[in-house]
Amino acid sequence: MKSQSSHYTGRRSRRGRRKRSGRGPSSPQTVNTPKTKLSFWQRIVAFFTGDKSPASSKSVPSKPADKPAAVTTQKEKISRKPELVEVTSPKLYVGNLSFDAAESDLVELFNGVGQVRSAEVVCHKYTQRSKGFAFVQMTSIDEARRAVQELHDKEFLGRKLVVSGAKTPDMERAA
Numbered sequence: 001m002k003s004q005s006s007h008y009t010g011r012r013s014r015r016g017r018r019k020r021s022g023r024g025p026s027s028p029q030t031v032n033t034p035k036t037k038l039s040f041w042q043r044i045v046a047f048f049t050g051d052k053s054p055a056s057s058k059s060v061p062s063k064p065a066d067k068p069a070a071v072t073t074q075k076e077k078i079s080r081k082p083e084l085v086e087v088t089s090p091k092l093y094v095g096n097l098s099f100d101a102a103e104s105d106l107v108e109l110f111n112g113v114g115q116v117r118s119a120e121v122v123c124h125k126y127t128q129r130s131k132g133f134a135f136v137q138m139t140s141i142d143e144a145r146r147a148v149q150e151l152h153d154k155e156f157l158g159r160k161l162v163v164s165g166a167k168t169p170d171m172e173r174a175a
Contacts, residue, residue, distance in 0.1 A: 084152075087145045087165035090117070090138040095162035097121070099130045105157070110136050113150050114143025135166055 038046065045051075085093065094106065106119040117137040121130050138144040144165070152163040 083164075084162075085165040085167055087141060087148055089165065089168060090141050090144045091166040091168075092136045092138065092144055092147060093162075093164050093166040094134045094136055095132070095164075096159050097130065097132050097134055097161065098157035098159050099132060101130065101134070101157050103134070106134055106136055109151070109156060110138070110147055113147040115139045 092110075101121060103119045103121050106121070107116050110116045110119065115138065117139055119134060119136045121134040123130055136147075138147060148163050148165070151161055153160050154163075155161075
């Protein structure tokens with residue numbers, strides 16, 4: 001019968017770690033091998049791309065030499081031109097608006113062209129930060145057309161505005 005004091009718990013002491021054979025500095029395995037350790041994410045990428053790295057112990061078939069090991073180029077951001085909508089109502093869409101722009105700034109800007117009925121900067125539901133676009137209601141369709149001609153591509157608070165007719169619900173269904 002075994003006594004409890006000699007019972008092995010499976011824990012090792014933190015003070016003395018066992019040396020493993022063949023892993024010392026005088027070992028022929030480590031003298032010729034470069035010491036490059038991959039990060040966690042590099043190992044994950046290497047696993048899925050099939051790259052053979054010094055840190056991996058499994059033998060994974062390597063890729064042909066003509067293909068790059070990992071894609072390092074980022075996709076270029078494609079600039080999308082805003083859709084210019086014909087002015088069929090006095091309501092205008094104002095895009096590429098500065099996040100610092102207020103409704104009073106828009107009223108002041110558009111009053112130089114015609115009389116403004118209302119201006120509304122669209123804000124995020126929870127943060128109340130501007131989404132970068134607004135709607136301006138002019139008193140007539142002619143004033144709205146003139147506002148588009150004069151203010152489209154005009155710089156306002158450091159950004160070029162996009163001014164066009166606002167889409168109506170009928171236009172959205174037809175598109």
